[in-house]
Amino acid sequence: MTMSHSPRRRRALLHALPLASLLLGATACGGSDNPLADRPYDAAGQVGLNVQQGHKADPSKPVEVTARGGEQITDVTMTDAAGRFIKGELAPDGSRWHSTGALSAGAHYTVRVSTEDEDGAQGRRTAGFDTSPADRLLRVAFGPKSGTYGVGQPVTAELSEPVQDPAARAVVERTLRVDAAPAVQGAWHWVDNRTLHYRPKEYWPAHTVVDVHANLEGIKVAGGLYGGPSRPVRLTIGDRVEAVTDAGAHSMTVFKNGEAVRSIPVTTGKPGFATRNGIKVVLGQEAFVRMRGTSIGIAEGSSDAYDLPVYWATRVTWSGEYVHAAPWSEGSQGWENVSHGCTGMSTANAKWFFDNVRVGDIVKVVGSAGATMTPFDNGFGDWNMSWEQWREGSALAAGKREGTGPADTARLRPRL
Template sequence: MSQRSRSRTVPVCALLLAPLAAAAAGCGGPSSDPLAAKPYDASGQISFGGVEEGRKVDPDKPLEVTAKGDGSRITDVTATDAAGRYVRGELRPDGSRWRSTAPLAAGAHYTVRVSTENRHGRQGRRTIGFDTAPTDGKLRVSFGPDSGTYGVGQPITAELSEAVRDASARAVVERALKVQSRPAVQGSWHWVNNRTLHYRPREYWPTHATIDVRSALEGVKVGGGLYGGSSKPLKLRTGERIEAVTDAVTHQMTVRREGKEIRRIPVTTGKPGFDTRNGVKVVLAREAFVRMRGTSIGIPAGSADSYDLPVYWATRVTWSGEYVHAAPWSVGSQGYANVSHGCTGMSTANAKWFFDTIHVGDIVKVVGTGGETMTPFGNGFGDWNLTWTEWQEGSALAQTRPDGSGPADAARLRPEV
């Protein structure tokens, strides 16, 4: 899943332009590496948990892709539905297994693309399609991420088993989605589209907080003959507040723990035309090894700018392939110039320290580039780039009349996607 990056004389990191390209995030220079050869069929090297030919997949169960242990490893997985929406997932550092970390939709078609490497370093590919079983007509909610401990920037997600378009029905749903944190904070749901909501506090979560999320929809009439069904609750915890702020003008990253600076790192960011995105991003995954290729962003193989290199200690901040990672080829520019194709590059030692220090849900902010601001949704978690007022405008309850009788101005709700 990665489910769905880097001056001309040095290899550089590439920002992918579309979520489906996330599997081949890029960093490097001209290469005659044999891995650039046409991939072989990796069918015999991997298995798909819960996917059987001719049978519909249970959408309530995670999707798993496993290497069969013959010396081969999985290097990347992308899973998308028919609309191109990316299924988030996590790949083990040793490449032995990928597992989805976001729920599948009911009654949907998915395509899964898997990249592998055999024991000799040659790359393989395997693509399959499958359908998920339809819903029973009840509205269920799948919360994310998985239970566990996260950084203070981690939003909560709610994926609905059925689309909810009507403004009054949205208000019913939102009232039933309960979030309780200790210590208590002010927060709100925001409708991303007619099946997805995100929840975040007004400010970042408190450190060492406990967050309980549940649905009270069971048996509740939502509207149009749709009733709520049962849903599994979620419990999260937050760790220390860790923030990394990269200044593309000074070419420095400052890492703070609980507001205190713990390290300043020379970096390089995207050069003009490949500017790194400004704004707040949330760490999505930590990937000890990523194969990055220039072809993933449209650079022809064999051209002056082409590359195909192994990249280590990669911390992912967008699904389209923006990372903070080791870039030993650009150490001479780090702290002085921006020479990448969009990622934040640093020395191998600094990248390893960053990899070991940062966690999923921690905050990575970039300032001072010529690039656009990170989008709120669709390419990771850019939720914090909306002001609190903008965030609340995406809530159905924010549009409800004071007496609670219904939406005061349904037109202000976000349009369906």
């Protein structure tokens, strides 16, 4: 919103002040020659807009208001259908005004203009118009679906079209909102041109409520690409549950809210099939799954081939790494690593584990001869990146000192 008083209007006001009592008396008698006391006239003929009546405006171009025939623009307000003001700039001489704020595609706007003629009389014009719909829409699908998750669960945003340009990425990222109670510092990270992940600096605090939504609809992203609709999600974070497996000690310790609640003898991957080190996040659970060696590239008939019914399986990678019941290896559990990469335990322990963890809980492996879990291509390895590395994947925070970039002002906010 831009407001300005013209020199003529200021002169009229200054001249009127010494005669205030006289003017008040004249008003009380029912008459006045003061132009400020008159009802504003219709200035439709004296004010022009660069939007033709009956036509839709191009949202990529500014709206312009111009004065005609000696009129002077004194004030302009422009609002969208929700009543939000669009920024603009008024020329010093009051001859024109133009919008400087971004317009949305497929939106309705109202412009209210105040004017003053050479005699100081006040005019008004109100005009409404619509902007053209977008040529292409960029939609956002948030994940996971609303529900209760563990403290390691990242938020995901899948875009309907690729976005590569850094400036366009910044536009998108600025509209993706993550609000939480309690507030936690966090940032988005561009996994690729169509996928973003959001995580806090540290694991989510237990029992946090996280609301995720986008303010992207109608916003220009790049060229003819504008933001489309999206559906919000709400995540409720459960207890802080972490399972830490020491592959060298053949043991898993499960912690709940910082307290060790169970120690489980396990077997992990043998040489050639070593279990991945690092932090993983529970992806899903299956009470029964058929596991075959061919699914991980083991040829049928080889010495390592297997085809087994497996119960109480908790998945931690998309490639097939689970924590599951392995009654066939109970003699090795706690003593030797003999699996093909999964973490095996007794049926009773696997059932307990299955019942006490949920999607999003942390499963960490240390002391294995295997490689470290990758961040994005085989599940949620997001936590294996340092916070500094994570911020470098943000279009708003990359290259900026923590606490100074736009991403820091758009971090998780407390819900009021």
